Amino acid sequence: MAKMTYIKAITSGLDQVLSDDPKTLIFGEDVGKNGGVFRTTVDLQDKYGEDRVFDTPLAESGILGLAIGLSLTGWRPIPEIQFMGFTFEAMDGIVGQLARDHYRFGGQKNFPVTIRTPFGGGTHTAEMHADNLENYFVSTPGLRVVTPSNPYDAKGLVISAIESDDPVLFMENLKLYRSMKDEVPDDKYTVPLDSAKVVREGTDITLVAYSAEVNEALTAADALAKDNISAEVIDLRSLSPIDTDTIYASIDKTHKVVVIQEAQRMAGVGAVVASDIAEDKIMSLDAPIGRVAAPDSVYPFAQAENDWIPNSDDIEAKAREIFNY
Amino acid sequence: MANGSKQIVDFAKIKATMADPYKHPVQVINGDGKVVDPDTLAKYSDDQLVDFMKKMVWERTLHEQTMNFSRQGRLGFYAPTAGEEASEMGSVTAFKEQDFLLPAYRDLPQMIQHGTTVAKGFLWSKGHVEGNQHENPNMMFPQIIIGAQYVETAGVALGIQKNKDEDRVAFVYTGDGGTSQGDWYEGVNFTSAYQAPAVFFVQNNGWAISVPRKKQTAAETLAQKAVAMGVPSVQVDGMDIVAVHEVSKAAREYAAAGNGPVVIETLTYRYGAHSSAGDDPSRYRTDEETKPWFDADPLIRMRKVLTDKGVWSQDQEDKLVEQYKDEFKDAMKEAEAAPAQKVSDFLKWTYNVPTPAVKKQIAEFEAKESK
Numbered sequence: 001m002a003k004m005t006y007i008k009a010i011t012s013g014l015d016q017v018l019s020d021d022p023k024t025l026i027f028g029e030d031v032g033k034n035g036g037v038f039r040t041t042v043d044l045q046d047k048y049g050e051d052r053v054f055d056t057p058l059a060e061s062g063i064l065g066l067a068i069g070l071s072l073t074g075w076r077p078i079p080e081i082q083f084m085g086f087t088f089e090a091m092d093g094i095v096g097q098l099a100r101d102h103y104r105f106g107g108q109k110n111f112p113v114t115i116r117t118p119f120g121g122g123t124h125t126a127e128m129h130a131d132n133l134e135n136y137f138v139s140t141p142g143l144r145v146v147t148p149s150n151p152y153d154a155k156g157l158v159i160s161a162i163e164s165d166d167p168v169l170f171m172e173n174l175k176l177y178r179s180m181k182d183e184v185p186d187d188k189y190t191v192p193l194d195s196a197k198v199v200r201e202g203t204d205i206t207l208v209a210y211s212a213e214v215n216e217a218l219t220a221a222d223a224l225a226k227d228n229i230s231a232e233v234i235d236l237r238s239l240s241p242i243d244t245d246t247i248y249a250s251i252d253k254t255h256k257v258v259v260i261q262e263a264q265r266m267a268g269v270g271a272v273v274a275s276d277i278a279e280d281k282i283m284s285l286d287a288p289i290g291r292v293a294a295p296d297s298v299y300p301f302a303q304a305e306n307d308w309i310p311n312s313d314d315i316e317a318k319a320r321e322i323f324n325y
Numbered sequence: 326m327a328n329g330s331k332q333i334v335d336f337a338k339i340k341a342t343m344a345d346p347y348k349h350p351v352q353v354i355n356g357d358g359k360v361v362d363p364d365t366l367a368k369y370s371d372d373q374l375v376d377f378m379k380k381m382v383w384e385r386t387l388h389e390q391t392m393n394f395s396r397q398g399r400l401g402f403y404a405p406t407a408g409e410e411a412s413e414m415g416s417v418t419a420f421k422e423q424d425f426l427l428p429a430y431r432d433l434p435q436m437i438q439h440g441t442t443v444a445k446g447f448l449w450s451k452g453h454v455e456g457n458q459h460e461n462p463n464m465m466f467p468q469i470i471i472g473a474q475y476v477e478t479a480g481v482a483l484g485i486q487k488n489k490d491e492d493r494v495a496f497v498y499t500g501d502g503g504t505s506q507g508d509w510y511e512g513v514n515f516t517s518a519y520q521a522p523a524v525f526f527v528q529n530n531g532w533a534i535s536v537p538r539k540k541q542t543a544a545e546t547l548a549q550k551a552v553a554m555g556v557p558s559v560q561v562d563g564m565d566i567v568a569v570h571e572v573s574k575a576a577r578e579y580a581a582a583g584n585g586p587v588v589i590e591t592l593t594y595r596y597g598a599h600s601s602a603g604d605d606p607s608r609y610r611t612d613e614e615t616k617p618w619f620d621a622d623p624l625i626r627m628r629k630v631l632t633d634k635g636v637w638s639q640d641q642e643d644k645l646v647e648q649y650k651d652e653f654k655d656a657m658k659e660a661e662a663a664p665a666q667k668v669s670d671f672l673k674w675t676y677n678v679p680t681p682a683v684k685k686q687i688a689e690f691e692a693k694e695s696k
Contacts, residue, residue: 025487051487056515056518057511057514057515057518059507059511059514059515061476061507061508061511062476062479062508062511062512062514062515064476065473065475065476065477065478065479065480065508065511065512065515066476066479066480066483066515067480068476068477068480069476069477069478069479069480069481069482069483069484069495070480070481070483070484070487071480072425072465072477072480072481072484073425073480073481073484073485073487073488074484074488075484075487077480092470092473092508093473093476096470096473097470097473097477102674102675102676102677103671103674103675104454104457104466105457105458105466105674106454106455106457106458106670106674107673107674107677108458110677141675142675142676144676144680164677164678165677165678166676166677166678194680194681240680241680241681241682241683243681244681245681
């Protein structure tokens with residue numbers, strides 16, 4: 001066990017799979033000698049050679065094409081899309097091709113691709129670097145979408161994603177890369193690809209969040225506890241599929257729920273979670289389903305980011321409103 | 326700068342000469358059926374030349390029979406291939422079973438030659454999963470998103486290189502319109518950057534549905550586009566099967582030897598509509614425009630060469646056509662006998678490990694399907 005940042009935990013997971021499986025390949029823009037613009041793949045080229053960890057020309061659609069073609073020739077590709085905003089250039093590769101190919105072959109060929117990509121606001125990046133774009137991908141049959149909120153899950157999830165024979169979009173939160181440390185085992189372990197986790201137990205209200213908003217929800221739960229409101233916090237971890245069992249078990253206990261996301265409110269992951277709850281658990285609820293999300297503007301100019309991204313105060317206020325309903 | 330003074334660079338001259346290396350299509354038999362490169366033709370035995378002719382008759386008959394089936398409402402989407410027999414059969418026959426084919430939607434004949442059945446081709450057209458499951462695993466399904474097969478080719482070629490497979494290449498087709506896609510450049514450029522083994526075909530048949538070749542680009546040739554990616558390329562008379570085959574064989578050899586990719590532009594023509602569904606070429610082209618291409622027909626010129634050699638007769642050809650028609654009718658019966666598809670199977674193929682929601686839906690559909 002060692003204290004590790006979120007980014008180091010991902011690197012440790014990548015190191016593990018490169019060492020375990022000689023068919024794994026890491027590639028993307030700047031991932032080789034430079035070790036990625038955030039250093040997520042640092043030293044991996046030195047350790048495993050340029051044949052396994054290599055730079056690509058600067059073109060995201062080409063990177064996805066490589067991943068699909070490499071799958072067809074027996075490889076297990078781990079492409080990096082340098083920022084999630086750049087996935088738009090690879091939209092056909094991800095949504096039009098990769099996610100559908102196993103189906104197209106009637107299950108006869110596998111496309112075990114894990115696309116790693118950083119996302120998330122709060123670091124004052126240039127535009128198209130911080131958006132939460134998961135909403136485009138969770139509506140894609142055939143594609144799994146996961147995102148860890150802490151270093152322990154980051155390592156275990158990235159290993160599970162790569163070992164999965166399904167294509168997985170692995171979203172890495174920029175703000176979390178170096179802002180938190182956890183005990184992370186040096187040895188191999190996995191975190192299941194399709195399970196949410198109760199990260200704080202409580203009895204009065206359920207807060208469902210993912211990625212950086214989990215930490216905001218935990219802060220809100222601390223504040224609520226001061227007034228003896230006991231909040232249970234659930235980290236979705238997987239955005240497609242959604243682990244509704246864990247959410248429903250919590251609602252059966254608390255009978256109140258707030259669904260939280262950093263992305264804009266329109267047609268998002270939170271809307272899917274809320275509609276599932278409404279369909280299956282409405283009789284267990286004592287109050288309307290609360291939602292916390294960013295407003296439906298284009299992602300904000302960096303200087304005003306903190307006014308726009310939902311924070312623990314927003315979550316606390318919504319939780320009090322639903323609790324007191 | 327005053328008129329007439331000398332500029333530091335002569336852009337007009339560059340533009341006027343930049344296509345020069347690329348606009349000399351390789352040709353062995355010209356449009357009149359005259360052998361213009363006897364040395365190359367001499368490399369082929371009569372049997373080989375007869376086999377080329379048989380393959381073109383096969384493809385032309387397949388096209389005609391497919392159009393009949395289409396009119397009878399027995400097929401779905403079909404992209405007519407008449408006119409492109411030399412380009413398609415001349416190229417695919419230069420490749421080996423272990424080579425990986427990435428076809429587009431007009432390339433069913435090459436897929437069948439590379440190791441699947443006519444019945445599978447019909448099943449693809451009808452919209453049946455078995456149309457994507459082939460005896461030779463070294464092929465992708467016909468790509469619909471023009472350009473996607475080009476970027477995927479880069480990955481297949483890189484995979485072949487990393488596997489250190491001997492004597493193996495990737496080969497891929499698109500049309501003239503396909504060269505305008507960003508993916509076209511990305512695919513050729515990635516393959517070039519890694520010097521991976523691939524042969525990229527551009528079947529320039531003059532039309533991207535209704536948009537003529539000249540409106541795709543001001544470039545005089547499509548072959549010259551490859552130079553920007555550091556890739557050697559050539560134009561070939563796509564109505565001359567011997568020339569197409571000879572160039573394809575040379576390209577395969579060059580790529581398989583580890584020299585990186587090649588781009589080949591075949592100059593051919595789409596006699597028919599873009600697809601069997603609703604496209605009417607009389608809206609955008611005249612008989613006057615198309616006549617020279619029909620006169621340059623690949624079967625006419627090969628027929629002349631073989632007849633002159635005394636190794637081909639009309640009677641022989643008529644018998645072949647009847648034989649092929651019977652085979653295609655049998656293939657259609659086979660396709661029509663394919664098992665009905667089940668939505669529960671579609672759900673099972675969506676993920677390797679079904680998600681909880683998908684599991685539930687599988688159970689729901691299985692219950693419906695068992696009724």
